[in-house]
Amino acid sequence: MSYPYQIKSYEAYKEAYKKSVEDPENFWADIANNFQWRKKWDKVLDWNFTEPKVEWFKGAKLNITENCIDRYLPEMADQPAIIWEPNNPEDRVRVVTYARLHKRVCQFAQVLKNLGVKKGDRVCIYMGMVPELAYAVLGCARIGAIHSVIFGGFSAQSIADRLEDAKAEYIVTCDGAYRGAKDIPLKSIIDDALIGNKVVKKVIVYTRTRTPVSMLKGRDVWWEDEMEHAEGQVEKNGTVSFPAEEMDAEDPLFILYTSGSTGKPKGVVHTCGGYMVWTNYTFVNTFQYQQGQKHFCTADIGWITGHSYILYGPLSAGATSVMFEGVPTWPDAGRFWEIVDKYKIDILYTAPTAIRSLMSYGLDPIKDKDLSSLKVLGTVGEPINEEAWHWYDENIGKKKCPIVDTWWQTETGGILITNLAGVTPAIPSWATLPLPGVQPVLVDDRGVEITEKNEEGLYKGNLCMKAPWPGILRTTYGDHERCRTNYFATYENLYFTGDGAMKDDEGFYRITGRVDDVLNVSGHRIGTAEVENAINMHASVVESAVVGYPHDIKGQGIYAYVIVSSFHGSEDETRKDILQTVSRIIGPIAKPDRIQFVNGLPKTRSGKIMRRILRKIAEGEIEKLGDTSTLLDPGVVDDIKKGKV
Ligand code: WTA
Secondary structure (H helix, E strand, O other), rough: OOOOOOOOOOHHHHHHHHHHHHOOOHHHHHHOOOOOOOOOOOEEEEEEEEOOOEEEEEEEOHHHHHHEEEEHHHHOOOOOOOEEEEEOOOOOEEEEEEEHHHHHHHHHHHHHHHHOOOOOOEEEEEEOHHHHHHHHHHHHHHHHEEEEOOOOOOOHHHHHHHHHHHHHHHEEEEEEEEOOOOOEEEHHHHHHHOOOOOOOEEEEEEEEOOOOOOOOOOOEEHHHEEEHHHHHHHHEEOOOOOOOEEEEEEOEEEEEOOOOOOOOOOEEEHHHHHHHHHHHHHHHHHHOOOOOOOEOOOOOOHHHHHHHHHHHHHHHHEEEEEEEEOOOOOOOOOHHHHHHHHHHOOOOEEEEEHHHHHOOOOHHHOOOOOOOOOOOEEEOOOOOOOOHHHHHHHHHHOOOOOEEEEOOOHHHHOOOEEEOOOOOOOOOEEEEEOOOOEEEEEOOOOOOEOOOOOOOOOOEEEEEEOOOOOOOOOOOOOOOOHHHHHHHOOOOOEEEEEEEEEEOOOOOOOEEEEEEOEEEEOOOOEHHHHHHHHHHOOEEEEEEEEEEEOOOEEEEEEEEEEEEEOOOOOHHHHHHHHHHHHHHOOOHHHHEEEEEEOOOOOOOOOOOOOOOHHHHHHHHHOOOOOOOOOOOOHHHHHHHOOOOO
């Protein structure tokens, strides 16, 4: 397997970029020709950002699993597609070859069919990081069902909201999931989410932890039983087959819920053709993947990074993808390095928050590990600070591995701005250059392109995109208008990312972080409005305001200012009750790091909370609050300053 579209020099990058802008249709047709289509497209691209409407490879027919699995069977059947490292290092490792992956995915597609799942049905997947999660995702894709994976850190309430929004009729889950020393009772959380739900028809339960579970007659079935039954159906005379459903390039592949600045998460929809081409192209180019290498992306498949760079990107490139069930610090902080050493990992792709957390353990956990197999390092999820970048470079890459700082979002499907490993220049804490097909622009608050440099000699503004790339979101599930207002209505004819950025004279980008009310906590995306809604559910809470503040390890921490009618027990007990409420409503990942009880919130005369002031106080910049004269009651600010936690 070679990748004719792999960019091998800075010159070639410039050339490819130029062509992608000047002649996008031919540029992407050339790349798309390297995939397996049942029928080629009638038109490469049709778009406008006003509706918005984006259609790539319109009229083409394919199934993404044939591109991720079947096309590698003739020559690479025995090559590992997925190497699975269990949570407990003593447990058995599982190596899933392309042939085995094919068999399991066919089998699971058959299971879905047996249970009545049809093309276009929504299947919610709430599992730990086990190979069966990959089979479930790809099994859905094979039969044309739309998967909606929910991260294991979300609560029953969050799951219930997502099930309802997607009108999902099927669920795939596990009895429980191991995460470090913890055992999370996934099925029991699903049971809570299903109280009162009349839509879900079947729940498939895979046995991982052997936590006791309640199995409801007629609704709940065991994964193992169903798979055993399906095995005979897909395997005859030694040949395995489950015909892949023929999908239109623009048929939905999956929904993934993500937070925005409003209280309710949005179901971002990606489609089959464009997403496949984009994840593959960005994977092969960013990491400069070479056939036979082992790629270790430490993300969870519950987030977009896992979808695109554990599953679809690597598998569509015939790569070997390492999937890790555990956490970086259990049983000790040497876990990642042990995995790198054990499997001779070539590419390690992780998050700045993980790097910072591991930095805090010093160099001891690395000392006796052989990291010499590493060739490329990557980061994703938040801006990487220079200190973490250098630590990663010196201690993990031993100054021999290019670091790719990849900027992208759930909505973008794959990486948009990054350096290409060893091919284009790397600059610590700069995402650097747009990939071919990506046309960024920095605008001011009125949407006018920034043409003047600031004191530092940089262009600084809100980051937008002028044109669609194949992996851009197509809609938000069930509510296209929401997609328009969220992403395409802030600035005319532009996709607005929600991030701020700076650009230098050479066109290199540095991402400064979100400019909207979205937080990035340990690489998890959480909306402040969502957390406020959850806090406000607590019986004693009158009002709350949530902001982010810089956190050494998490990147951002959650700071909540809360007005209560009375304390139930002590202040500290009330605080714990509020945390418990947030855990129930959203999930443990959204628990505020700090809660400050206040008597009032700084509001303008029109009643709007002045978050700027609250942010400054949370950041500890008490002296730099700026103009507070427009406040209804400037006195509340002094009270808040005094009570800072
Ligand atoms: C942030 C994760 C700086 C950004 C793939 C974006 C980054 C949000 C980077 C999307 C990076 C992601 N440098 N910031 N390299 N990568 N971000 O949807 O604020 O979970 O808008 O997708 O993460 O988070 P999401």
